Amino acid sequence: MEFLQEQLPALQVVLPLVAASLCALFRFGYLSWLITLSSSILSFLVAVFLLLRVLEQGIISYEIGGWSPPFGIEYRVDLINAFVLLIVSGVSAVIVPYTQKSISARFDSTEQSWFYCMYLLVLTGLLGVTITGDAFNIFVFLEISSLASYAMIAMGRDRRGLTAAYQYLIMGTIGATFIVIGIGLLWAMTGTLNLYDLAGRLPEIKNTRPVLAALAFLTVGVSLKLALFPLHLWLPNAYAYGPSVASAFLAGTATKVAIYLLLRFFFTIFGGATFFTETPLPEILKILALLAMFAASIVAIFQSNIKRMLAYSSVAQIGFIVLGISYATETSLTGAMTHMFNHAIMKAGLFLLLGAIMFRLGSVKIEALSGIGRKMPLTMAGFVILGLSLIGAPGTAGFISKWYLGLGALEQGEWWILVLIVSASLLTMIYIGRVVEVAYFREPTDEVVQLKEAPSEMLWPAYLLIAAAIYFGFDTSFSADLARQAAVLLVNAVY
Amino acid sequence: MSLILASINYWVTIILMIGGLYIVVAHGNMVKKLVGLSIFQTSVYLLFLSPGKILGGTAPIISEKFEVYSNPLPHVLILTAIVVGVATIALGMALVVRINEAYGTIEDDEVHEMEQD
Amino acid sequence: MIRDTIILRVVIKLLLPAILLFALYVQFHGDYGPGGGFQAGVAAAAAIILYGLVFGVSAARKIVPQKFLFSLIPIGVLVFSGTGIVSWFFGANYLDYSPFGSDSKSGQHLGILIVELGVFITVFSTMLAIFYSFAGRSEILSLDGDTDK
Numbered sequence: 118m119e120f121l122q123e124q125l126p127a128l129q130v131v132l133p134l135v136a137a138s139l140c141a142l143f144r145f146g147y148l149s150w151l152i153t154l155s156s157s158i159l160s161f162l163v164a165v166f167l168l169l170r171v172l173e174q175g176i177i178s179y180e181i182g183g184w185s186p187p188f189g190i191e192y193r194v195d196l197i198n199a200f201v202l203l204i205v206s207g208v209s210a211v212i213v214p215y216t217q218k219s220i221s222a223r224f225d226s227t228e229q230s231w232f233y234c235m236y237l238l239v240l241t242g243l244l245g246v247t248i249t250g251d252a253f254n255i256f257v258f259l260e261i262s263s264l265a266s267y268a269m270i271a272m273g274r275d276r277r278g279l280t281a282a283y284q285y286l287i288m289g290t291i292g293a294t295f296i297v298i299g300i301g302l303l304w305a306m307t308g309t310l311n312l313y314d315l316a317g318r319l320p321e322i323k324n325t326r327p328v329l330a331a332l333a334f335l336t337v338g339v340s341l342k343l344a345l346f347p348l349h350l351w352l353p354n355a356y357a358y359g360p361s362v363a364s365a366f367l368a369g370t371a372t373k374v375a376i377y378l379l380l381r382f383f384f385t386i387f388g389g390a391t392f393f394t395e396t397p398l399p400e401i402l403k404i405l406a407l408l409a410m411f412a413a414s415i416v417a418i419f420q421s422n423i424k425r426m427l428a429y430s431s432v433a434q435i436g437f438i439v440l441g442i443s444y445a446t447e448t449s450l451t452g453a454m455t456h457m458f459n460h461a462i463m464k465a466g467l468f469l470l471l472g473a474i475m476f477r478l479g480s481v482k483i484e485a486l487s488g489i490g491r492k493m494p495l496t497m498a499g500f501v502i503l504g505l506s507l508i509g510a511p512g513t514a515g516f517i518s519k520w521y522l523g524l525g526a527l528e529q530g531e532w533w534i535l536v537l538i539v540s541a542s543l544l545t546m547i548y549i550g551r552v553v554e555v556a557y558f559r560e561p562t563d564e565v566v567q568l569k570e571a572p573s574e575m576l577w578p579a580y581l582l583i584a585a586a587i588y589f590g591f592d593t594s595f596s597a598d599l600a601r602q603a604a605v606l607l608v609n610a611v612y
Numbered sequence: 613m614s615l616i617l618a619s620i621n622y623w624v625t626i627i628l629m630i631g632g633l634y635i636v637v638a639h640g641n642m643v644k645k646l647v648g649l650s651i652f653q654t655s656v657y658l659l660f661l662s663p664g665k666i667l668g669g670t671a672p673i674i675s676e677k678f679e680v681y682s683n684p685l686p687h688v689l690i691l692t693a694i695v696v697g698v699a700t701i702a703l704g705m706a707l708v709v710r711i712n713e714a715y716g717t718i719e720d721d722e723v724h725e726m727e728q729d
Numbered sequence: 730m731i732r733d734t735i736i737l738r739v740v741i742k743l744l745l746p747a748i749l750l751f752a753l754y755v756q757f758h759g760d761y762g763p764g765g766g767f768q769a770g771v772a773a774a775a776a777i778i779l780y781g782l783v784f785g786v787s788a789a790r791k792i793v794p795q796k797f798l799f800s801l802i803p804i805g806v807l808v809f810s811g812t813g814i815v816s817w818f819f820g821a822n823y824l825d826y827s828p829f830g831s832d833s834k835s836g837q838h839l840g841i842l843i844v845e846l847g848v849f850i851t852v853f854s855t856m857l858a859i860f861y862s863f864a865g866r867s868e869i870l871s872l873d874g875d876t877d878k
Contacts, residue, residue, distance in 0.1 A: 253689050253692070256693075256696075257692055257696065260696045260699075260700070264696075264699055264700065264703055267703055267707070268703065271707055271710065276714040276715065277727055279707055279710050279711045279714055280711060280715075280723055280727065282707055283642065283704065283707045283708065283711060286700065286703065286704050286707065287636060287645060287649060287704075290649055290653070290700050290704075291633070291636065291649070291652070293696075294652055294653055294656055297656050297660075297693065298629075298656055298659060301656065301659050301660050302659075304660075305663045310685075310689075
């Protein structure tokens with residue numbers, strides 16, 4: 118097993134890819150689930166080992182096919198993407214035990230297999246985007262994950278899932294094409310596709326027009342993928358009408374990987390925070406982020422479908438993260454990366470709990486939930502805890518990241534941003550409060566009275582995430598400290 | 613005029629790009645949207661391929677007879693991009709077929725109307 | 730389905746072997762000249778699709794059964810990714826074929842052939858699967874009796 122040590126970066130991507138092919142080959146539901154479960158857990162272990170190795174010995178560079186960079190494709194793991202790899206594979210490993218119950222209730226054996234195949238392909242793509250050091254490779258992996266996620270969303274029980282997937286396909290492909298145009302312009306200017314080779318060559322020519330155009334294309338393309346307001350239109354429907362597992366998985370991982378790409382493009386390859394702050398990008402991003410925080414939160418308050426409400430809440434939380442990016446200081450980037458980590462945990466957990474409600478009740482309309490707190494106490498208690506974390510109550514993970522974001526704004530002397538962060542959090546409190554009010558303070562309807570607590574297979578994965586949300590609210594030595602080290606690398610463009 | 617002719621490949625790229633994107637935005641028919649998307653993606657193929665061609669260059673197989681070679685990299689990249697494009701269009705078409713079965717129409721606004729109630 | 734056009738039927742029977750042969754040429758000549766698994770796979774699939782267009786999808790399904798086809802897609806991917814994994818056992822990086830042969834040149838040669846075979850299988854079966862799914866959609870629906878949601 119000694120030789121696997123050296124092959125960990127490739128294993129990270131190959132493992133889910135081979136598992137996806139096996140699912141498609143056997144097409145037997147339960148077996149596919151077992152394959153998905155084992156490969157997800159193994160991927161998580163690989164990510165943990167990679168992180169440990171990076172902490173121990175610094176950057177790992179892996180040459181695919183033995184061709185040395187910048188000619189061959191390089192997989193390169195540093196602290197920044199090791200952190201993201203851990204988020205993606207971790208969220209995936211927690212969700213898989215949950216899927217069996219949720220998916221087998223609705224699909225026959227073959228369809229389940231295809232679902233798991235898609236799930237693993239999304240995982241392959243996301244891990245690939247994160248680990249690769251080649252710009253074109255990023256596009257290919259991005260499209261692997263996007264195409265699989267369109268198919269996954271189309272498998273929702275509502276026919277609106279189909280139109281949501283179609284809309285996502287159109288917007289996602291435009292985004293991806295923008296990214297390739299950006300990469301193409303950079304390639305035409307420098308003749309290299311290796312991100313770190315680019316980082317060495319770009320600073321000399323960074324003020325030429327094609328490079329600035331490339332930056333614009335990359336920004337818009339990635340913003341489409343990460344659903345930055347006002348390019349978020351695909352997201353609410355996709356999350357609301359896809360299968361609950363897909364919503365939880367995508368909400369926890371896909372947008373996070375897009376944010377990672379934004380960080381990579383803005384900071385690593387353009388030579389750190391100095392170039393970024395010279396462009397008009399910080400102002401634009403700050404305005405869009407603030408708009409996202411408020412507009413999306415206000416829209417979320419008026420949603421009757423709770424899944425849709427959480428989807429809009431995702432758009433708002435992405436606003437918080439982008440706000441952190443727009444300051445481009447160590448503290449604010451720490452806030453952004455910590456929030457990326459915490460939001461992945463919170464949103465995946467919330468969607469899992471909603472999936473459990475959907476599983477028992479068959480609806481996530483807010484009025485259908487009256488009095489459900491008495492019948493599904495564990496599910497709703499979990500919802501409240503994660504909701505508090507989403508608001509940013511002290512003692513939860515959400516508080517830590519908002520603290521750093523606020524601190525980042527204060528460092529720049531912009532105290533009014535702090536006021537805005539707090540008031541956007543109050544809006545979060547309103548929409549979470551609406552659910553709590555209906556669930557606990559209303560008489561149960563006839564349908565709700567007959568409900569049982571969610572099955573334990575669905576509860577414990579969600580509770581694992583809840584425990585994480587509380588744990589990382591007290592012990593920040595993992596989340597925030599790692600994020601800070603990564604932020605230092607980003608600001609100074611160390612690669 | 614000579615300005616246009618000197619960089620004709622880029623002008624074609626830009627026209628295809630804008631045209632494709634316009635079709636995606638302006639048309640309500642879901643199949644036409646996909647056609648626009650396909651044109652939009654095709655413009656990128658041209659964007660990558662044209663700087664790779666060197667006038668008088670030959671295929672990059674090393675031989676004593678030739679000194680100027682074209683850059684093979686864009687062809688490899690674009691072959692991959694074409695595969696991605698094929699997959700996207702196939703998936704999009706499959707979704708349109710399913711939408712047609714579920715709603716009985718593939719017009720954006722009609723589907724949207726049905727979703728309201 | 731154009732059942733009565735004898736010209737098409739005869740011409741296609743003449744064309745099919747030529748298309749398939751060309752596909753194989755592109756496949757195995759891919760390491761010396763332009764070509765490779767992707768182009769060959771598309772060409773071979775085009776041959777079957779042409780056959781299906783004229784003789785009907787059900788006739789094409791007799792040549793390449795759908796179930797078999799759906800298994801071919803992951804098999805191709807497994808051939809590709811498996812080749813990379815074999816490299817590990819030689820102590821080389823993923824998809825490094827150099828240790829496959831006595832020297833790195835012959836190793837690369839062998840490796841690229843196997844990998845291109847994987848590409849061929851997947852591209853061929855994916856193209857055909859897309860064709861079957863679209864062209865056979867109405868047949869599936871009429872067999873089931875109603876549309877599935």
